[in-house]
Amino acid sequence: LNEIREEERALISREIHDRLGQSMTALKLDLKRMHSYIDTNPDAVKKLNAMIELVSGTIIDVQRISSDLRPGILDELGLVPAIEWYCYEFEERTGIKCILKLDNSDYSDSQINLTFFRILQETLTNVIRHAKASSVSIKLHQSDRGVTMSIKDNGIGITKEQIESYRSLGLISMRERVKQFNGTIDISSKKDSGTKLTIFIPSVNL
Missing domain, CATH: 3.30.565.10 (Histidine kinase-like ATPase, C-terminal domain)
Structure with missing residues (x-):
């Protein structure tokens, strides 16, 4: 039973890392590119920076959750x-x-x-x-x-x-x-x- 659980954890960990992690990183890059379009609007820049900070925090959370599910360092080192x-x-x-x-x-x-x-x-x-x-x-x-x-x-x-x-x-x-x-x-x-x-x-x- 534990072996089945660990296989499921490993699969979920890879899915979170590969799909959700990559999507959040792409979103962060897109938000940064938007700076050039709204530089003249201080309120919009402030809101955009807050969004980038939120996405950055979410990326860290995704990485932590993925590592907790199946820490790669355990297998590698x-x-x-x-x-x-x-x-x-x-x-x-x-x-x-x-x-x-x-x-x-x-x-x-x-x-x-x-x-x-x-x-x-x-x-x-x-x-x-x-x-x-x-x-x-x-x-x-x-x-x-x-x-x-x-x-x-x-x-x-x-x-x-x-x-x-x-x-x-x-x-x-x-x-x-x-x-x-x-x-x-x-x-x-x-x-x-x-x-x-x-x-x-x-x-x-x-």
């Missing part, structure tokens, strides 16, 4: 650069500091890399929505036993009931992703001391 890029974007967008400790092991399995990346995305989304955190620590380590990723925020924490709730679709999706590789996911939290999520995938899958 691998897991560690993808995490570094995503955390940089996250920090710029939210102001929440990301503290990274990532080893440079060879993370060569594309499906496992995608699993770790999707869990990172979902966890950081939860941090924005619920944690009220100012920083997040992300660690990635490979040993003879397997690969471990931990994500810990310094926010308000969550209750045991929230962790175990079947209504938490994000947590259900994380567990499904890890289960297909015989991995484990552990979530621990204390009130006002943040939440820590630890994912482990054994080396038999690597």
Whole structure:
């Protein structure tokens, strides 16, 4: 099921990038060309500049949505650069500091890399929505036993009931992703001391 979802995401990402992205870029160029026709009308120039700014912002949004759906950097450069890029974007967008400790092991399995990346995305989304955190620590380590990723925020924490709730679709999706590789996911939290999520995938899958 997750594989089908990822194929759909990849298709939608390409469509957004190739069609919508190119159309918005063409529209921006057309708007810029209109400057020469309305230079004598200050109000029209002001309105046109506002339209160009709006289109420019929309192009950035389209690029971000496309990357979130299927980040090309993950396929092209691998897991560690993808995490570094995503955390940089996250920090710029939210102001929440990301503290990274990532080893440079060879993370060569594309499906496992995608699993770790999707869990990172979902966890950081939860941090924005619920944690009220100012920083997040992300660690990635490979040993003879397997690969471990931990994500810990310094926010308000969550209750045991929230962790175990079947209504938490994000947590259900994380567990499904890890289960297909015989991995484990552990979530621990204390009130006002943040939440820590630890994912482990054994080396038999690597």
